[in-house]
Amino acid sequence: MSIRSSFVIAAFACSGVFLSACATTGMPPPELTQAQAAYKKAESGDAARLKPAELHSAKEALDSAEEAYKASPNDKQKVTDLGYIAKRKAEYAETQASIAASMEAKAKADAETTKLQSSVVDSTSKDMKALRAEVSRPKAETPKERAGRLEDEKKAQDAMEGLRSSLSVTSETRGIVITLPSSVMFATGQSRILPGAQSQLDKVAQALSTQTDRHFTVEGHTDNQGTDLMNQILSEQRAQAVRDYLIVHGVPAANITAVGRGTTKPIADNKTVDGRAMNRRVEVIVEKP
Amino acid sequence: MRTLPAAILGLAFAAGCTTFPRPDARVASSEGAIRGAQEVGAQKVPQASLHLKLAQEERAKALDFMRTGEYQRAEYMLMRSEADAELANAMAREVQAKRDAEQASERLEALKSKVGGK
Numbered sequence: 001m002s003i004r005s006s007f008v009i010a011a012f013a014c015s016g017v018f019l020s021a022c023a024t025t026g027m028p029p030p031e032l033t034q035a036q037a038a039y040k041k042a043e044s045g046d047a048a049r050l051k052p053a054e055l056h057s058a059k060e061a062l063d064s065a066e067e068a069y070k071a072s073p074n075d076k077q078k079v080t081d082l083g084y085i086a087k088r089k090a091e092y093a094e095t096q097a098s099i100a101a102s103m104e105a106k107a108k109a110d111a112e113t114t115k116l117q118s119s120v121v122d123s124t125s126k127d128m129k130a131l132r133a134e135v136s137r138p139k140a141e142t143p144k145e146r147a148g149r150l151e152d153e154k155k156a157q158d159a160m161e162g163l164r165s166s167l168s169v170t171s172e173t174r175g176i177v178i179t180l181p182s183s184v185m186f187a188t189g190q191s192r193i194l195p196g197a198q199s200q201l202d203k204v205a206q207a208l209s210t211q212t213d214r215h216f217t218v219e220g221h222t223d224n225q226g227t228d229l230m231n232q233i234l235s236e237q238r239a240q241a242v243r244d245y246l247i248v249h250g251v252p253a254a255n256i257t258a259v260g261r262g263t264t265k266p267i268a269d270n271k272t273v274d275g276r277a278m279n280r281r282v283e284v285i286v287e288k289p
Numbered sequence: 290m291r292t293l294p295a296a297i298l299g300l301a302f303a304a305g306c307t308t309f310p311r312p313d314a315r316v317a318s319s320e321g322a323i324r325g326a327q328e329v330g331a332q333k334v335p336q337a338s339l340h341l342k343l344a345q346e347e348r349a350k351a352l353d354f355m356r357t358g359e360y361q362r363a364e365y366m367l368m369r370s371e372a373d374a375e376l377a378n379a380m381a382r383e384v385q386a387k388r389d390a391e392q393a394s395e396r397l398e399a400l401k402s403k404v405g406g407k
Contacts, residue, residue: 081365088340088372095379102386109393116400 028069029076031083035062038090047097050104054093061086175287178204182222182238182280191237193245201242204284205249208256211286216251218243218258219283221265223276228263236260242282309360315367316355319348322374329381337380344373 027033039062047055065082068075168179185197193201208216220235220242239258247253268275323344331337347370354363 077362078365081369085365085368085372088369088376092372092376092379095376095383099379099383099386102383102390106386106390106393109390109397113393113397113400116397116404120400120404 026073028073029080029083031080031087032065032069033083035065035083035086035090038087042090042094042097045094045097046101047093049097050100051093051096054089054096058086058089058093061089175285178284178286180204180242180282180284181277182282183277185242185282186238189234191234191241193241198245201245202249205246205251208246208284208286209250212252212255214255214289215287216246216256217285217287218246218256219265219285220258220260220262221267221279221281221283222263223279224263224266224270225276232260232262234260235262238282242284246284309364311355311360312351312364312367315364315371316351319344319351319367319371319374322371322378323348326374326377326381329378329385331377331381334381334384337377337384340373340377340380344370344377347373 039058042055042058061082065079065086068082069079072078170177170179180197180200184200185193187194208214218239220237220239222231222235224231236259239260243256243258246256263279266275266279267281268278270276270279323341326337326341326344331341347366351363351366351370354360354366
């Protein structure tokens with residue numbers, strides 16, 4: 001009985017925690033060695049600096065596992081469990097450190113952003129101050145401005161004179177286009193034909209009345225000053241006025257139509273004085289047969 | 290003679306039962322840890338969802354041990370569950386923290402290039 005039963009006793013004792021005398025040679029469970037490696041890794045990273053408490057907790061768990069292994073190396077289950085837990089705790093410490101590092105980086109970037117934003121605000125408000133100062137400068141500048149304005153006005157007047165003396169006739173895909181500047185023909189905002197324009201219109205009437213088999217279109221155009229509706233109406237009225245004049249002076253009514261184009265077909269830049277003058281026109285189009 | 294091994298068996302068994310108290314507190318805390326991980330969306334983050342799943346399996350095993358009276362094994366299994374759940378939780382939050390840091394960095398770069406181009 002003695003050998004066999006003492007064996008049995010020893011076997012049962014080893015499964016419990018009573019005797020540690022039955023130590024056998026064997027590798028520690030992989031969970032323990034992995035826990036040791038995981039702790040080393042966590043220790044060598046940011047955790048030591050950023051999350052010392054969590055790292056310490058991981059160390060304690062590792063110590064428990066190692067003690068259990070020393071005390072009862074055959075209690076594989078316990079050592080395995082404690083090793084597993086220790087490994088997780090080391091990974092936990094590392095992950096927490098990573099979170100803290102990301103938060104540090106975010107805080108740093110945010111601080112730099114705020115600093116940069118306030119420097120932009122500062123320089124913008126400086127610019128605004130300078131601009132405001134310039135705009136509200138005392139009237140001493142006005143004579144210079146007035147001289148500039150007068151010069152611009154004279155230029156516009158000269159341009160108008162030039163237009164008055166010429167009658168532009170061009171050949172286009174839509175036909176022959178006779179362009180009459182509105183400044184010559186009408187007073188501002190009016191559609192009554194000025195006396196000074198009559199000699200030119202007579203020439204046009206003469207030319208057209210010889211071409212009995214052709215059709216003519218009178219198109220009124222304006223610049224972009226004022227509303228589109230106003231310009232549309234004015235251009236229509238002016239086109240009609242020219243048509244009426246031409247009919248009275250020999251062009252068959254059936255051959256000529258009048259249409260207003262308003263602001264829709266500029267031929268020059270409305271942003272300049274000269275450009276606007278050019279856009280204000282009446283076109284008489286001799287259509288292709 | 291036949292009763293000796295039985296007696297030792299009985300002693301060992303009894304010791305396993307009475308030395309270890311029911312780990313009721315740990316049952317509650319491990320459940321809390323799992324819930325915490327779920328609340329931060331661990332199931333949506335690959336690595337984190339793995340540890341969440343392990344935590345849930347370990348907890349289920351622990352409850353089995355509780356039913357068979359193996360309280361020590363239950364305790365350790367619950368400790369494992371809690372450790373996995375907390376790791377899952379941290380991993381989920383790590384993904385968000387990294388994203389936040391990246392966004393902050395991108396904001397800064399965008400502002401720098403806008404200001405620099407002035």
